[in-house]
Amino acid sequence: xxxxxxxxxxxxxxxxxxxxxxxxxxxxxxxxxxxxxxxxxxxxxxxxxxxxxxxxxxxxxxxxxxxxxxxxxxx
Numbered sequence: 779x780x781x782x783x784x785x786x787x788x789x790x791x792x793x794x795x796x797x798x799x800x801x802x803x804x805x806x807x808x809x810x811x812x813x814x815x816x817x818x819x820x821x822x823x824x825x826x827x828x829x830x831x832x833x834x835x836x837x838x839x840x841x842x843x844x845x846x847x848x849x850x851x852x853x
Contacts, residue, residue, distance in 0.1 A: 789816075800825060 781787050789799060797818060799805065804819035823831065841849075 802828065 779787055794800070799818060805816050806819050808815045808817070
């Protein structure tokens with residue numbers, strides 16, 4: 779594997795999936811002698827929390843829970 783001119787390297791997909799390193803995951807690097815460790819930062823919100831945060835406040839219809847349930851139930 780090669781490092782690009784921008785200092786980037788691609789982490790193989792099986793490793794990303796196993797460690798939960800998905801798009802926009804925060805990572806940190808740690809020197810260990812002449813090696814480097816990469817690990818996911820645990821203090822950041824997970825994918826689900828990020829999704830909910832990005833959708834929060836986007837609703838424009840003012841319906842109550844009862845109104846929504848009435849729309850989803852057959853007559």
